[in-house]
Amino acid sequence: MNRSPTAILQISRRAALALTVALLGACAQMAPAPDPLPSWNEGPAKDAIVQFVRKTTDSASPQFVPPAQRVATFDQDGTLWVEQPMYAQVAFALDRVKDVVKAQPALANEEPFKAVVTGDRAAMARFTEGDLLKIVGASQAGLSIEAFREVVKAWAATAKHPKFQRPYTELVYAPMVEAMKYLRANGYRTYIVTGGGQEFVRAFADAVYGVPPEQVIGSMLKVDYSVRNGVPTMTNAPAVFFINDKAGKPVGINMVIGQRPQAAFGNSDGDQQMLEWTTAGAGARLGMLVLHDDAQREFAYGPAAGLPESKVGTFTQSLYDEAKAKGWTVISIKKDWKRVFAYE
């Protein structure tokens, strides 16, 4: 090894690579690896993630998963960020109604828009899912793909959550972002699989979660392609194309990914089929459900485990029982998370 610098530069490529590997290996042994999940308390939930990663990435493990198959899927609302008291996208769409009505004044006299414009809180409290879908659709339809993402970005930069008085993008769960990063560091692609709008989430997913647009699967409006004044343009049409919720989640996963995930994270009945589909595969699979049982630090709702009922992010007792029966891990925010948000 006592070669001159010139001699070192003359060694073969193979020798250089071997030396490189040896040097990097030696470096890796110098310091113990830091805890990849510092926002998690020690316990079964943290263990489940760490054990899953170890057994699927150790090439000596009988449950080793080749890198090409390392896919993990995450619901967004209630799994990666706060969904109470209403989905962020609904808050966004309600904030947009004024602009929508300005562009189409006739809507001011039509429900559900009239209730929003006139501030009729009683009528708004009675909104059905169909009403909300109309408002969400109207917040996006007619805008080009790029223009809509800019509108979302501008909103996310200024809108504040009613309880926490912080931007929604700061209300992401630090433990889940750590889990995503830990999985990615171990060769997993981390997809967001949301009942929310695909284009809505794409507007901030890279900045907030490190998830690029091609790894966001969501509900979609129809998109029209046309050439306007010589410029190819893609525009959101006022028609639902695909609802990526419940049984739609495995279908959306197959549409975009084309293979069964190894791991899936959710928090509500909307994620049941995604977890079923994921964990029914052979070999090591991980299914996890976030249970919101911490009214003090976040919110408490179920009705699973005796928690209060909720129309948003419903986690029924039957889903809870299925989780126990199938070996999915229920994450207790109260017990399993050392901190909920990064700013704490």
Next chain:
Amino acid sequence: MNRSPTAILQISRRAALALTVALLGACAQMAPAPDPLPSWNEGPAKDAIVQFVRKTTDSASPQFVPPAQRVATFDQDGTLWVEQPMYAQVAFALDRVKDVVKAQPALANEEPFKAVVTGDRAAMARFTEGDLLKIVGASQAGLSIEAFREVVKAWAATAKHPKFQRPYTELVYAPMVEAMKYLRANGYRTYIVTGGGQEFVRAFADAVYGVPPEQVIGSMLKVDYSVRNGVPTMTNAPAVFFINDKAGKPVGINMVIGQRPQAAFGNSDGDQQMLEWTTAGAGARLGMLVLHDDAQREFAYGPAAGLPESKVGTFTQSLYDEAKAKGWTVISIKKDWKRVFAYE
């Protein structure tokens, strides 16, 4: 640099990385890089690819593209493999009609199935696109996602092309596979964007092109999720969900990738909108169209450039003129490809 082995192992991580980079750099200078595109003749088409890769991957270039945005899209039929005298998927579906009719005997008396079963070549020659779509749909509907891919794999392993008497999977264009590999070696993700069936192409895309399922975008049947005898199952339904052709191509690209490609490769009018959308973006963009002008080594059809008319893979003169006007490169198989197939 005259340190003992022990000393070398004690140097800091930063120094080790610096040495690594220096060693690898020195190695890279030892031998000239082999030609990444050996099946291409020297000329404007090969140049266009090499120059595009250089200017978008050299960090000193004003047209540098960050790795996250390096997306290249490839049509399949006629761009990556032979599409004459009929699309491979149509040949597959015709071969499957016997099995389809066995499963649903009533179809034997219904057109277009009756013509296939009775071998009525005159009727088959009059098949419309709608007839072919029915046959293609029937070849897939009712099968689970996994079962259909196995059926396709089994067919691809035995079926032979009528002119070349070789499996279709050997009739991929060696120059295009080289272009895909060259782009991937330079940080590009290479997506297949086909009017053909997404599930059909996924069955062999990884083995044949090195393209994983999540990078195949194609036409889709509706997919149903259900739990059958306790087993979560996804089944192809007998209904078209999305046609990924013409204006559908940029829409399909946005649905799955969510960003505009930097480069797009096609060969027919079905690729016009994909190339328009791609090359209308800012910065360096690459649009390329394969012109089939080599009846001896492959096929000759257009009708662009005075070549014979074709119902399959039509390349009109107006698309040819648009290519010239917009700076897209037309690839002449006759002039630009040293060899067409890898087995030559």
